[in-house]
Amino acid sequence: MKPLTILWIMLLLLIAHTVSTKGAECERCVFEVKFCEKCLEHRTPRCMVKCLRKLTTCVSKHCPDGP
Secondary structure (H helix, E strand, C coil), X not given: CCHHHHHHHHHHHHHHHHHHCCCHHHHCHHHHHHHHXXXXXXXXXXXXXXXXXXXXXXXXXXXXXXX
16 A cells, blocks of 8 residues: 555544544534545545545534544
8 A cells, every 4th residue: 555545544534533523513524534435445636635625624614623
C-alpha cells in the first residue's frame, strides 16, 4: 500500500470516530465517509479531494465540537 493510501485510511477512521460519537445531524456525515471509501477503492485523486472537501464541510457544520 502506498503511504498516501494509509494516510487516507487513518483520516477516514478519525473522522468516522468523530462522527459516531456526536449527534444525529453529525451522524449523517457517515454517508460522506462511505463515499470516500469508494474513492479509495477506485484510487481517483480528484474524487478523494472532492470527498475530503465534502467531509470537512459536513463535520464542521454538524459536529461543532470538532474531533
